[in-house]
Amino acid sequence: MLDRTQLDPNDDARDESSSLASDSDSYTAAPQDTSSRGWRSPSELLRSAGRYFVALTFSSLTRRIVSLNLIGLIAMLAGILYLSQFRAGLIDARAQSLLVQAEIISGAIAASATVDTNAISLDTDRLLDLKTGESLPSEDSLSGIDFSINPERVAPVLRRLISPTKTRARIYGRDGVLVLDSRNLYGRGDVLRFELAPPTAEKPGIAERTMIAIRTWLNRGDLPLYRELGPENGNGYQEVQQALDGKKASMVRINDRGEVIVSVSVPVQRFRAVHGALMLSTQGDDIDQLVTAERLAILKVFGIAVGVMIVLSLLLASTIAGPVRRLADSADRVRRRIKTRVEIPDFSGRGDEIGHLSRALREMTDSLYNRIEGIERFAADVAHELKNPLTSMRSAVETLPLARSDESRSRLLAVIEHDVRRLDRLISDISDASRLDAELQRQDVEPVDVRRLLNTLTTVANETRQGNDVKVETRFEGAPSDMFSVPGHDSRLGQVISNLLTNAQSFSNPGGKVRIVCRRRKGEKGEKGWVEIVIDDDGPGIRPGALEKVFERFYTDRPHQGFGQNSGLGLSISKQIIDAHGGRIWAENRAGPLDEEGDARIAGARFTVRLPAI
Numbered sequence: 001m002l003d004r005t006q007l008d009p010n011d012d013a014r015d016e017s018s019s020l021a022s023d024s025d026s027y028t029a030a031p032q033d034t035s036s037r038g039w040r041s042p043s044e045l046l047r048s049a050g051r052y053f054v055a056l057t058f059s060s061l062t063r064r065i066v067s068l069n070l071i072g073l074i075a076m077l078a079g080i081l082y083l084s085q086f087r088a089g090l091i092d093a094r095a096q097s098l099l100v101q102a103e104i105i106s107g108a109i110a111a112s113a114t115v116d117t118n119a120i121s122l123d124t125d126r127l128l129d130l131k132t133g134e135s136l137p138s139e140d141s142l143s144g145i146d147f148s149i150n151p152e153r154v155a156p157v158l159r160r161l162i163s164p165t166k167t168r169a170r171i172y173g174r175d176g177v178l179v180l181d182s183r184n185l186y187g188r189g190d191v192l193r194f195e196l197a198p199p200t201a202e203k204p205g206i207a208e209r210t211m212i213a214i215r216t217w218l219n220r221g222d223l224p225l226y227r228e229l230g231p232e233n234g235n236g237y238q239e240v241q242q243a244l245d246g247k248k249a250s251m252v253r254i255n256d257r258g259e260v261i262v263s264v265s266v267p268v269q270r271f272r273a274v275h276g277a278l279m280l281s282t283q284g285d286d287i288d289q290l291v292t293a294e295r296l297a298i299l300k301v302f303g304i305a306v307g308v309m310i311v312l313s314l315l316l317a318s319t320i321a322g323p324v325r326r327l328a329d330s331a332d333r334v335r336r337r338i339k340t341r342v343e344i345p346d347f348s349g350r351g352d353e354i355g356h357l358s359r360a361l362r363e364m365t366d367s368l369y370n371r372i373e374g375i376e377r378f379a380a381d382v383a384h385e386l387k388n389p390l391t392s393m394r395s396a397v398e399t400l401p402l403a404r405s406d407e408s409r410s411r412l413l414a415v416i417e418h419d420v421r422r423l424d425r426l427i428s429d430i431s432d433a434s435r436l437d438a439e440l441q442r443q444d445v446e447p448v449d450v451r452r453l454l455n456t457l458t459t460v461a462n463e464t465r466q467g468n469d470v471k472v473e474t475r476f477e478g479a480p481s482d483m484f485s486v487p488g489h490d491s492r493l494g495q496v497i498s499n500l501l502t503n504a505q506s507f508s509n510p511g512g513k514v515r516i517v518c519r520r521r522k523g524e525k526g527e528k529g530w531v532e533i534v535i536d537d538d539g540p541g542i543r544p545g546a547l548e549k550v551f552e553r554f555y556t557d558r559p560h561q562g563f564g565q566n567s568g569l570g571l572s573i574s575k576q577i578i579d580a581h582g583g584r585i586w587a588e589n590r591a592g593p594l595d596e597e598g599d600a601r602i603a604g605a606r607f608t609v610r611l612p613a614i
Contacts, residue, residue, distance in 0.1 A: 178231035226253035507539030541602035
């Protein structure tokens, strides 16, 4: 099994000292740079903060966070502006107030404009025909008399009632013809002023058209379009038509500038006789001014919310984008710097995804550096191990022409043949060890029946015994229904057991036995347990100081065998395979009977393999 070779300690010391020197240089570079820069002025600190803020602002992740938050906030604002309940409530309240105002005005018009109390024309012939006891006609009989609306009487009353408000009033006769319009009412001494249309009407600008389009989109909904009808088309208004039928009615429309128009119409009647209709309507910007003021208040709150959202988004991005950028920069430095270790920032204390990413990157980087160092050590060990047989072969080849006897030449040829076999064995084991990791990564993990594997290997070992005629026995502990299955690669696990059996047979006395015991071990809470394989032999055992060294590459300790009979890679490859399967392998000596001094004798070596069970 083990042919021990010594490495030159001076080489390791030189390598270690050079590596420590390079590490110390890399570690002390930062403090020297800091001391040389000295104290930083406030302007430099502000410039550094500004550069950090610009870098943070133009980060792709920061832009995405701010943009997504802004989109959500803008969508909420658009919904509030579009579905504002304040506008609907304001329109309802305005319509109710216009109805009350219209009833008051229509009552005043009916009382003052339809009857002349100072001059009532009656039929004198009918008075002469009255008999004794008969009286003048009653109010009910007068209700049938047809009184029309006198514009001269209505105009002063209507002007006094409408002037304090911004409401437009129109009075229609029973035939739907316009009688009075508050826009055309003027008092005594008023100057008549008529706005004439310009000879060439200019179209509104882009800004005005944009505002009209936005206002129309916000206010339109399912509202009908308001059109200004002629003086003879009063019946074209639905509410006027209903008022002429003696009913109250209201309508909400929108004009071509996107302004809301609320109009109500009530009948003008006296003694249940309808003499006309009064229509009150709001001005184009009456309701819109109130709605605009309310929306401006919403926009102010929106502006404050945007500022708070941007600040919070930047703070959130600084806790995400900043650490991620530092991790990315460190990973890039790891890619570019090979000779010295690069420390990955430690955010594992955060407890979130960034902390998990930092922990994973740190573990991955440590594993990468350990793998690189392992490859370097493996290359150095391979070079050292190959140099020994090559040096011996070179000496034999150079000495062969100088040999004077056939015996000397035969002895030199035997040395050359021995070294060639040793080189072949070394190269084969080195090739197997070098491609082991790649094969384990490429192959899929499958359930391996350890019971069947051990029985097969035991049968093969007993049928192909070595020269010392050592028998192998296998025993399984536990209930017959116990399953001895592990996840892994059956060929590689078989290689481990075969290496251990060959090693135990080579150290056992002629006619001895190698015993294999397989058992189930309970795992901790939440684990499925372990499958443990114990291989015992009756050999001389292992020196106490070599229980860990036996798993090192190229380590051999076989005093009873000739030099160079083993490569020293068998147990190292076995440990590498078991580690890849998530298990453990260790060596120990079995205690035997006490000697004369009362110390326990070594009864043999024991190798234990523990693998996670299915």
